[in-house]
Amino acid sequence: MCLLACGGGDDASAPAGPPIRFLHTFGAEETELFNAIVVERRLTVESSLVPFARGQQVISAILAGGTDCPDLMRIDATWLPGLRTAGYLAPVPADLAARDWTPEAKGLVASAWRSNDQLFAVPQTVDGLVVVRDSSRPAPASPAITDVVAAARATKTPSSPYPLGVRVDGYWFVPWLRAEGGELRPTGIGDVGAVVALEKFAALYGDVASPPPPSGTEAPDELRRWNAHELAYWITGPWQLGALRDRDRLAITPLAHAPRGGQVLVVPTCARAPAEGWRLAAELTDTPALARFAAAFATVPTRESALASSPPLVRALYEALKSAEPLPRAVNTPLLFDDLNPALAAAVARDATPTEAIDGVRHGWHRLTRGEGHP
């Protein structure tokens, strides 16, 4: 019976050798391109998708087990501090570290870039929030939130009452929080400033931003509204632009206090074949591969050489992200969203006042600080 007896591969022409085990956060379309690159480079890779929402916990559990380790992982940059602190990451080979990384890419892995003269992550792409608009629309007066919202409000019409695209998510809340002096720190969200920020953020919905769609449908809803020209100004990141049909009509401007992040490649210390893991990392971050990802999905490459050959849209994204600021590099930073996101949803839905919601966030973050609950 095939279920019990079939071999692992169905492609007789596949290159021989033990497969490189790769855990990644690629989307479906990105995975297709990744698979194509793997075939072209004659690599044998056994890849698995890690869901972004629970990626850090999944990876931590795998690495803690130490028996089922991948050879390479593509992870979110915010997961780096936790994994690095736990000692799960292997140092980067010198030849990889010496590549022509962009300053933003170096900053992406800054917390893990050097530790006793060792490097622990290779940047693969830079992302963050920017303001995307139809090129026929005027640019906001400045990157400030108030000017972006004002620009959007100026385009309101009876047929397009919600021209601003902004997601009910802690990542999108960061610019509002920072604008009021807060930050995404368990101890530093601030009381008054965070509440004011949430009041302003929640006030967007039903005014210039549409009431949020059901959970889990945010991305396709935004794409639908953009393609239907219902959105005039769209606060989003490069990950959304790859799926757009008409990239030519896009214009990019920076957003003040926007968060900047990215995806990095790391090799765990428990990898069975770390050299093969770094080999795959080198293939995925060579100039042609980065340029292909940039051309296909508008992802911002992490090397100067790849950036130079990228489409104008990608270079515009890169320029807009220069002024964005990375999230605090703390072990618990990714976990903060678990409590922040429900609080934002409650406030936007008017189930809770901003004060009540921020109080709930404060309780949850305090629990994290105390180390209570399950890790």
Place this chain on the structure above:
Amino acid sequence: MRAAASLRWRVLLLLALTAVVPTVIVGVLAISRARADVESEVERGALAHIRALGAALDGTLQDARRTVELAAATWADQPDGEREAQLLLKRLRRNVPIVSALSILDADGTLKYGDAVPDGVDAGSHSFGGYIGDVRRTNGRTIVNLVVQARGRTGELMGVFLATLDLGFVRDVVAAARLGRGARVVVVDGTGVPVATSDGRPLTETSLAGKDPAVDRALASSIEGTLATGGWVSAYRNLSSYQSSRGVRWAILHQQPEADAYALARRTTRDTLLVGGIALALALALGALVATLLTRPLEALARRADAIAAGGADDGPPIRGPGEIGVLGQRIDEMAKRVAERTELQQALARGDRLASVGVMSAQVAHEINNPLTTVLGYAKLLQEDKPEGHPDRAGLELIASEAERMKSIVGSLLEYARAPRQSEQQMKPVELASPETCQPAAVVRHVATLLGPQLKKGRTTLVTDMASDAAVTIDAHALQQVLVNLVQNALQAMSDGGTITIASSPAPGAVATTITVADTGPGIPAQHRTKVFDPFFTTKDAGVGTGLGLAVSKHLVATAGGSIEVGDGPNGTGAEFRLVIPNAGTV
């Protein structure tokens, strides 16, 4: 013939290229397309099957999950009421039949209400939205843990609902699936461990990941798809509601041996190939027949052309064929006739020239020989007269005299043959019945009858004349007389036992010529000799009887007058008949 055969093969090749090859190509493409379509339909059918099964599985779990989520949200708004909590758990157990154990933990992960928390359950506060764990087997049951966060009105985490789900319904749904021959349905969890199979085989904890490519494919990023490998056709689909703690969705697979899955496609292909092959063979046979029919007249044309090129006569049956080929055959026939006529004319001219030369030479030779022969004959007769009867030299002298007579006869014929072309120089005018170039055939015939009367009588032969035409003909009377004398004498010699010779005349068709026939009742002329009897020196008579020049001279005289002479069977199929056609006076 080789050219004709080549033409047939070329026609066949042309048919093959223009009809068979495109038919084969189109047929192969159509078969491939049809087979691909059928195989695609098989795969689509398998996908549709597991979609339906997966929807049933997703629906059951979604119902349970949403019920638990709703209960968790309700509890989170008032987390401190123990009685309400216990009542909620009781209602959940009653309304969600697949729940086998239920617990409520607080935000710190401590059990507050319900059943004991199984070991190894990750009920962490960071699992926003909850998840389904990996499948486990306990006491013969297949179970899985459902973790749902309980967040209050403000979004604050108040606790976690932990439900243990009995997956017996998965087994029941899969087992109830109506499957094709050899097919099976398998559900695997996010690690590839089988959850349920349709064939009821004992389940193990061994993961199929890395062993079954379809399972690997299903657990990767694809939502659904098909895979044919290792002799099996697999359709796979993720179960959207089932997501393991590692974030990988469970999958449902429909697997069937390729031989069974594509049986219809293969049978269709085989039948189509069989029918197509027969049709193709019939088409080729028909094409060969058509090619033969088409090329047969062309082959005949080629043969006729070869014969013409080789100088052959225009014999053979008329060439028949459809349309333009028939017209071409007629033209070739006409052309062959023209060529034959021209060839014959050229030959006649050449023969005439040759005979004319021979005639001049013969006249000179005959002139030179005639005087010595006269001397030899005279002296032979004188010597013969001097010898008494019974003298031994007399027989030899008689032989000398008779041979000399015969030689004089030959010389005389040669002189006549030589004189014949030079009509204008003819000086013998036995009858003055018409102008020098024309004559009345009836008068000439009467003169011939008179002239040959003794010979006819001696040969016990009757001469009958039937001159129905009284038109003058364009031939010198002497020439016509010589021709008729030759013909009558030949007939006399052919009828050693006597018989009847008939000379008749009649207007030729169109009334531009007169036909004169000389028929006898003798043995006739064999067919193989009829084309040669007019050749000089051809004779079937005994040695010393004929010179072989009589008919050649006759034909030469008639042809010179613009007429023709032919030989055939007698009127009743017996004897021989010479038929002269001579233009009438005033028509030339």
